[in-house]
Amino acid sequence: MSDFDFAGRVAIVTGGGTGIGKTYSQEFAKAGVRVVIADIAGPEGEAVAQEINDAGGKALAITTDISSQEQTLAMAKATIEAFGQIDILINNASLMSALERRPWHEIDVDEWDRVMAVNLRGMFLCCQAVYPQMKEQQSGKIINISSSRFWLGTPMRLHYSTSKAGVIGLTRSLAREVGDDNIAVNAITPGFTESETQLATSTADYLAISEERYKGRTFKRAQLPGDLVGTVMFLASDASNFITGQTINVDGGESMR
Numbered sequence: 001m002s003d004f005d006f007a008g009r010v011a012i013v014t015g016g017g018t019g020i021g022k023t024y025s026q027e028f029a030k031a032g033v034r035v036v037i038a039d040i041a042g043p044e045g046e047a048v049a050q051e052i053n054d055a056g057g058k059a060l061a062i063t064t065d066i067s068s069q070e071q072t073l074a075m076a077k078a079t080i081e082a083f084g085q086i087d088i089l090i091n092n093a094s095l096m097s098a099l100e101r102r103p104w105h106e107i108d109v110d111e112w113d114r115v116m117a118v119n120l121r122g123m124f125l126c127c128q129a130v131y132p133q134m135k136e137q138q139s140g141k142i143i144n145i146s147s148s149r150f151w152l153g154t155p156m157r158l159h160y161s162t163s164k165a166g167v168i169g170l171t172r173s174l175a176r177e178v179g180d181d182n183i184a185v186n187a188i189t190p191g192f193t194e195s196e197t198q199l200a201t202s203t204a205d206y207l208a209i210s211e212e213r214y215k216g217r218t219f220k221r222a223q224l225p226g227d228l229v230g231t232v233m234f235l236a237s238d239a240s241n242f243i244t245g246q247t248i249n250v251d252g253g254e255s256m257r
């Protein structure tokens, strides 16, 4: 099973301090990956890193606002200083649970711009920041987190849905540009996932509607953060070395592509 051997690998998980990103940080650390948690939520990132280190893993929290180029460059620099390499970038951070669900015509332009600045510019900046190191290594795995909204056209949070569609374009075009450096760029589209943050920010009415949605899934149950880990690990592992520019849908068979 050497294709799934992560020993010695280094991963940056953006937004790795809370929600689904926290699960990626914890599970990658358990698999032997040295994990850098790059989250704007500094104390939450520190707490996850501490927990991983206390359990015998290796993790470092770097408070990072991914929409700032200065901070993403500092994130990459600190990762190399601490661990000497960057093998995996999980572009998970986004503005999602922080956004109210509103009809599209009630979204103000400042909120629209902030969503694009974090969800798209931030992802672009994180890719740019790790690229010199991955190019030097002539290897790298970039995994971009999109959303099943891309396929379903889910209403409300139009800015968020638009940004997650942009993630697919970024993934495909970037994959072609970095193929010669042996860097893989892929995306996943998670369905509605009951992360702690999603649950905390969804009204009872919305959760009831979401439960109704489970009936449209092939696997009729709630999607949990752990349901996403295996696919992300596969894309980060040597087992997927000839896969790039692709989008894998992980939604319990709600839609089929």
Ligand SMILES: NC(=O)c1ccc[n+]([C@@H]2O[C@H](COP(=O)([O-])OP(=O)(O)OC[C@H]3O[C@@H](n4cnc5c(N)ncnc54)[C@H](O)[C@@H]3O)[C@@H](O)[C@H]2O)c1
Pocket (backbone or CB within 6 Å): 014, 015, 016, 017, 018, 019, 020, 021, 038, 039, 040, 041, 064, 065, 066, 067, 091, 092, 093, 094, 095, 096, 097, 098, 118, 122, 145, 146, 147, 148, 189, 190, 191, 192, 193, 194, 195, 197, 198
């Ligand atoms: N939960 C779902 O139903 C669902 C469905 C599809 C896709 N997703 C995607 O999966 C990912 C994780 O989802 P989640 O439920 O944990 O979302 P979340 O909104 O709860 O968490 C996002 C994380 O990003 C961090 N973050 C926000 N702005 C940042 C910034 N400027 N710089 C650095 N970090 C920042 C937050 O602190 C948080 O840790 C997101 O990309 C989300 O869009 C989630």
